[in-house]
Amino acid sequence: xxxxxxxxxxxxxxxxxxxxxxxxxxxxxxxxxxxxxxxxxxxxxxxxxxxxxxxxxxxxxxxxxxxxxxxxxxxxxxxxxxxxxxxxxxxxxxxxxxxxxxxxxxxxxxxxxxxxxxxxxxxxxxxxxxxxxxxxxxxxxxxxxxxxxxxxxxxxxxxxxxxxxxxxxxxxxxxxxxxxxxxxxxxxxxxxxxxxxxxxxxxxxxxxxxxxxxxxxxxxxxxxxxxxxxxxxxxxxxxxxxxxxxxxxxxxxxxxxxxxxxxxxxxxxxxxxxxxxxxx
Numbered sequence: 075x076x077x078x079x080x081x082x083x084x085x086x087x088x089x090x091x092x093x094x095x096x097x098x099x100x101x102x103x104x105x106x107x108x109x110x111x112x113x114x115x116x117x118x119x120x121x122x123x124x125x126x127x128x129x130x131x132x133x134x135x136x137x138x139x140x141x142x143x144x145x146x147x148x149x150x151x152x153x154x155x156x157x158x159x160x161x162x163x164x165x166x167x168x169x170x171x172x173x174x175x176x177x178x179x180x181x182x183x184x185x186x187x188x189x190x191x192x193x194x195x196x197x198x199x200x201x202x203x204x205x206x207x208x209x210x211x212x213x214x215x216x217x218x219x220x221x222x223x224x225x226x227x228x229x230x231x232x233x234x235x236x237x238x239x240x241x242x243x244x245x246x247x248x249x250x251x252x253x254x255x256x257x258x259x260x261x262x263x264x265x266x267x268x269x270x271x272x273x274x275x276x277x278x279x280x281x282x283x284x285x286x287x288x289x290x291x292x293x294x295x296x297x298x299x300x301x302x303x304x305x306x307x308x309x310x311x312x313x314x315x316x317x318x319x320x321x322x323x324x325x326x327x328x329x330x331x332x333x334x335x336x337x338x339x340x341x342x343x344x345x346x347x348x349x350x351x352x353x354x
Contacts, residue, residue: 079107080181082151084289086136095124096132097290104288105304111148115141171308178304178316186323191301195257195283196327198299202255204230206248206280209259210237210268216259216285216314220321224328226342227335237267242274249278259321260286260293261305261314272296285320 087100102122103110110118118141119126133144165173186192199205205228209217214235221233232248234241245256256275260268272282273296284297287305294300303320306313329335346352 079151080104081184083107083110083148086147086151087290090136092132092135092290094292095128096135097288098122099124099129099132101288101290111145113145167308171306171313174308175306175313175315178306179319182303182316182320185302189327191299192323192327195299195301195324196329197331198255198281198283199224199257199324199328200228200331202253202281203228204232204248204251204253206232206234206245206253206256206275207259208234208256208268208271210235210265212263212312212314213259213261213268213317216261216317216321217257219318220257220259220325223322223325227325227329227332227338234271237265237271241267241271245271245275245278245280249280253280255281255283257324258282258284258286258293258297259317260284260291261317262287262291262312264292269293269296283324285317285324287314287317 083100083104087104092100099118099122102118106121113121115129116126119129122129130141133139133141136144138144138147205224207217207221207224209215209220217235218233221231225231232244234244248256256272258268258272269292272284272293275282276296276298281299282297284293284300286293286297286300286302288294289300289302291300291302301320301324303314303316305317306315332338
């Protein structure tokens with residue numbers, strides 16, 4: 075198991091029932107794990123976009139007397155000094171966005187030091203035929219990319235990237251035809267329809283595997299297995315390099331659990347060559 079600052083913070087929050095505001099604070103702390111032990115309650119509140127009393131109530135919810143006690147604890151378990159990237163002040167706004175994504179990928183790498191959740195997810199996805207893959211709005215490209223490649227090794231992948239009144243029908247049909255699991259990509263801003271669909275899917279008997287931007291995302295309590303991958307927020311629109319890469323890791327894990335994955339890939343390559351599908 076990784077022992078990064080973010081992982082230690084994640085462990086601190088486990089087992090606590092947090093309000094949406096408190097989940098927002100927790101998410102903010104995980105994203106800035108190296109900086110948080112040096113922030114005042116006012117600074118943390120401003121960073122998370124909440125009130126200062128909300129930060130105090132959050133600390134009490136975690137079992138501390140107040141925010142100063144929480145910060146002392148964080149300083150004991152976090153690095154002794156702030157981690158600063160050399161020459162970071164020289165980065166322009168676009169470079170800072172790239173550096174933020176590099177840090178997100180480092181967090182993902184640290185999380186994958188324990189491959190158990192990914193391997194478990196791969197087995198669940200491989201065993202489900204058909205396999206519904208859900209992703210709406212900002213997450214639709216992640217779902218579509220996963221479904222495109224998954225179809226090369228899995229016999230029946232069903233992309234759910236458009237909402238509407240037909241969604242329940244498609245979930246029910248997949249379950250009736252043998253689906254046992256659903257893969258969801260959930261990224262901010264989180265559509266209410268995704269939460270409703272996951273709730274419906276679990277009622278139908280599907281095991282929900284979710285890739286989300288945070289373990290505190292609104293979809294967390296509607297997921298059986300949630301694997302977080304942070305998004306970048308340095309530009310006007312969020313960037314999702316880590317969720318995309320995590321999707322490819324899940325593909326690898328799923329393929330490892332499918333006995334005929336290699337044969338399917340070889341068949342595809344042979345047919346593609348016969349059709350002259352690619353120009354390289």
